Amino acid sequence: MTIGQQLKKTRLLFGLTQEEMSAGIVSESFYSRVERDKNAITINKLIAMLNANNISLNDFFKTFDNEGMPELKRQRQIYSAFNDRDLDQLHQIEKTLSSKNDVLYFKTKLIIATLEHRSIKMPDSIRKQLKTNLIDLDLKEQDFWDLAISVPLYQFSEFTPLMSYIIAHFSKLDLDNPQVVISLMNLLIGYLDRAYREKHLAEAKKTLNFANKIPNDFEIMFHKLIIKYYSALIDKNLEMSKGITDLLQICGYQRYIDMLPQANRGSK
Amino acid sequence: MIGAHLKEVRKSLHFSQEQMTEGILDRSLYSRVENDCSEINVNDLVKLLHYHRILVADFLRGFGTTSTDIEILQNRITTAYLNEDVVTLQDLYINTKFADVRMKKVVRILINRLNGVNNLDERDREFSYSFLNEDNWNSENLWLVLHMLDLYELSDLKILVETIFHKVIRKKTNERSMQLAAQIALKYLEICCKRQTKNSEIKNAIAFLQKLPKTTNFAIHRIAAEYYNRLVNHDQEGADKIANLLVRN
Known part of the structure; x- marks a missing residue:
């Protein structure tokens, strides 16, 4: 994608003429040459034009970031495969990563090990990089993917303060952003899973209460159902836990069920 | 502004101007850009940032007047619509700068319907029915139609x-x-x-x-x-x- 192509695409999308798009910042004829990639435009003028037309810079540059930094796309694929508990996909991604891409490679390994209930050896430097300190936790800026996949790297008691911090600062979270909400749900499920398996019931209940406060938006209704499953396990509500697994199985989510703790066998 | 921000980023990477531009950009041009004596063209900026593994979208945060991405705005409207939340819709209608005027039109139609105004005026009817001849089902058009199905x-x-x-x-x-x-x-x-x-x-x-x-x-x-x-x-x-x-x- 070139700047000219993206300008044209954006302009047509918003139903603007070349004159409207150029917004008096550059001449219409110059703008027209930029759109055909005959002239280059400076960042200052481009920003002024996009601002004049209420077009988000983020929307405009997303394509270029995706093309220019392919590892980001990889990273999104990894998170998405994690969200789907799709081990096959993760194994495939693992094969395509050279260990030069250190962090991404180990992220993938870590997720696979977690889903297969194995522990993993990794260099201390990487481990340090993957573990978030409470101090680094910036609730405004980020999603929770890294935190969600790194739950197994912590001692349970080490992770509790991070969770408490997030719960206490609920109002600061950007819940309008789907990536934030979906990654947060994955974090809650990961933490809940450990709390349940390691019998920290008070922490589990705290997490359940928190999950209930998150609005029931469409994109996380599935995650809410999984959280409800843990709640049924804790309450020993066999009818409900079975109801949920039966429904998920009929709808094609056997793979996901296989990774959940089973009701009849108790924890572990 | 852009120049000062570039300088800030360079300093945070602990790079000299040479290290920052090596093989990508003429150093003396870059130096003028940092001092806001020259403007950098978009392609050069994108190349420079990506070379240093910096997202353009991240770099430009704070330079845009429109902070909300279209998808996030769409989701907010959809959620408010599904929850029949007129207050939020009205707030969005008044306080959002819509780049795509069709989105604004849809929000107004939704508000009217939730307020019990069931008859569409001629223009709105024409607008909704124009999609019957639509050929291009990109996400923008799909989103618009989703809110007008009834x-x-x-x-x-x-x-x-x-x-x-x-x-x-x-x-x-x-x-x-x-x-x-x-x-x-x-x-x-x-x-x-x-x-x-x-x-x-x-x-x-x-x-x-x-x-x-x-x-x-x-x-x-x-x-x-x-x-x-x-x-x-x-x-x-x-x-x-x-x-x-x-x-x-």
Whole structure:
């Protein structure tokens, strides 16, 4: 994608003429040459034009970031495969990563090990990089993917303060952003899973209460159902836990069920 | 402004101007850019930032007057619409700078409908019906139509929705378009049940939903398909079971 192509695409999308798009910042004829990639435009003028037309810079540059930094796309694929508990996909991604891409490679390994209930050896430097300190936790800026996949790297008691911090600062979270909400749900499920398996019931209940406060938006209704499953396990509500697994199985989510703790066998 | 920001980023990387520009950009030009004596062209800036593994979108945060991405704005409107939340819609209508005026139009139509104004004026009717001849089912158009489904006559709606199903399945569309098409299918099912249409229409929509990928993103759509499937097969008890699992604790 070139700047000219993206300008044209954006302009047509918003139903603007070349004159409207150029917004008096550059001449219409110059703008027209930029759109055909005959002239280059400076960042200052481009920003002024996009601002004049209420077009988000983020929307405009997303394509270029995706093309220019392919590892980001990889990273999104990894998170998405994690969200789907799709081990096959993760194994495939693992094969395509050279260990030069250190962090991404180990992220993938870590997720696979977690889903297969194995522990993993990794260099201390990487481990340090993957573990978030409470101090680094910036609730405004980020999603929770890294935190969600790194739950197994912590001692349970080490992770509790991070969770408490997030719960206490609920109002600061950007819940309008789907990536934030979906990654947060994955974090809650990961933490809940450990709390349940390691019998920290008070922490589990705290997490359940928190999950209930998150609005029931469409994109996380599935995650809410999984959280409800843990709640049924804790309450020993066999009818409900079975109801949920039966429904998920009929709808094609056997793979996901296989990774959940089973009701009849108790924890572990 | 851009110059000062570049300098800030360079300092945070502990680079000299040479290290910052090596092999990408003329250093003396770069130096003028940092001092805001010259402007850098967009291609050079993108190249420079990506070379240092910096996202352009991140770098430019704070330079835009429109902070909300279109997708996030769309989601907020959709959620407010599904929750029949007029207050939020009105707030968005007044306080948002819409780049796409069609979105603004849809929000106004939604507000009117939630306020009980059921008759469309001529312009709105024309606008909604223009989609019957639409050929380009990109995510923007899918989103607009999703919010206007209950404006159509049933016979028109059927053609519209089935065209969309067909297009989306045949063409490998992106995830976002797929999501919107799935939401259109759900809304369509709801309308069909409300207006008590023939079962064949309902079955078509169910069949479409069952073809969606078995990923977490589409889980709720597939579950809803199962719900309607039970309804069509007169298994009210089974359908209620699903509904009960999905209500809030």
